[in-house]
Amino acid sequence: MHIVDDVPELDAAVGEPGQERALTMVLVLDGFLDAGNAAARAAQHLVDLGEGPVVATFDVDQFHDYRARRPAMSFVRDHYEGYDAPRLVVRLLRDTGGTPYLLLQGPEPDNRWEAFTRAVREVVERFRVTRVVSMGSVPMAVPHTRPIAITHHANDPGLLIGESAWRGELRIPSSAQALLEVRLGEWGHAAMGFVAHIPHYLAQLDYPKAAAALLEHVEKAGRLTIDLSDLLVEAEEREVEIARYLAANDEVNDVVIALEQQYDAFERAEESGSSLLAEDQPLPTGEEIGQQFEQFLAGLDGPDADQP
Template sequence: MFDPTDLYELAEDLPELTDPVLLYHFDGFVDAGAAGRLALRHVLDELEHRVVATFDVDRLLDYRSRRPVMVFDTDRWTEVETPELVVHSVKDVTGTPFLLMTGPEPDSSWERFIEAVGTLADRFGVSKMVTAHGIPMAVPHTRPLGITMHASRPELMNSAHASTFGRVQVPGSVAALMEFRLGARGRDAIGFAVHVPHYLAQAEYPTAAVTALEAVTSSTGLVFPLDGLREAARRTTVEIEEQINASAELSSAISGLEQQYDAFAGGAERENLIAESTPMPTGDELAAQFERFLAERDDD
């Protein structure tokens, strides 16, 4: 019989943790504005951490669908970006320890991977599992970003992030299946889907990452250093405004989105603000203009 612990290797000298939160995000599924990826990358950049568990990516990834980047220099191969799926032990601003899992979403063996995560959660005494990502919505960047929250049991929900969705069918993800499977076994799991303006979905949008981490703080009490991320969000907003002010077409489109958003927020009948093709404005036209703008930006 398969032993799920064979999928990962524990580090030596593991820390003693007391009911830690497990914060996680996997690259590869929908993440508008790179909300989840930016948020967790910022946490690792800013806080003290070390690896406590490493998954065997050779068993989990399809290299032909996600070929690792290699560097060829003159007459030889000199570098390769080896994918890693790891669990870190991290301390927040107040010194509270928690776990953070990042890496590519597994291409195969989802059920076995989730079993393995469950054994890790048992090993470390995880109290709550939390994930966050971005979803494209027909909302303007000039309004506060909304959040759709979901959880493994109703008592974990926050009324401030109540869902406006009904019953829908969507493509599955490891993060969603993990919440479903482990939640069914009694483990507390929470997810936050940040509403990202659909015309910014393909760009890195730090404001969405700030919103995601603030939601995590509200549900877990973990405190993150956000000054740098907020400054990045401010700079991005300035660049977006410059582009809009230079285009009458964009200005008109954003104004239309603002009216639509305000009507929805005021109680006008509409089930949700999922991005869709509408006469005013079309998401494809907005996105195309912003993609041209973003392509001209410096890497910073």
């Protein structure tokens, strides 16, 4: 990793050693946690508002699997050109009110995650970052006609600005972004983030509505002011396109209606404090669930395993 020291704006943003000054670093790693391209679109919006100087660069060759994620380039008639080299950089940006903050943006490392977290720690400590705020998005069985749900997470409960909709423990695939939050907490640095729930039928499209929702939460967590007007216009245009598509495709529209009914039923149950489980029906024990699952697996190898 290379840290750029000759940036006058950075010296002003960081301040003198011992000087108390809040500096947020927004984190977006393209790849795993980016359904609907929401996080990447949010990061690009921040850059579009006023591209600032690069203050740190990572050696992408140490982290990137080029055969798994091949960068694009152009072939023009009889030669190659325009190679889009992957970049993992930290930029110094300013919000609408002139408040400085950092943006760490680029492809999620394919390997050497621990080395990556140590490199980010160096950035955090070198620039005296007071809070790291990450953005991500995952596909969920939710309708686009309802508010964007956001999962809040942090390595310190005191950082949370909203309640989690999840109860209990979920075992999920890890990511470099999630590991970084854990490691920063172990090193005594505040880190938090937001994950938007993207309608699964829109996960492959750009979904600017979710990007705007993520940035609204980043504003609160990072104490920043971000102009979202252009992004909201883009979101409205996409909503019109979706409505036009649903009007011409009854099967997909039926799926959306079913999701709306399911969503509203859960909302009513949450508000009333009631349960959606059938009355007078005890919950199965873990052992009973395990037995049923074992029977299911055994059936896959049975004589009718090839039958639909």
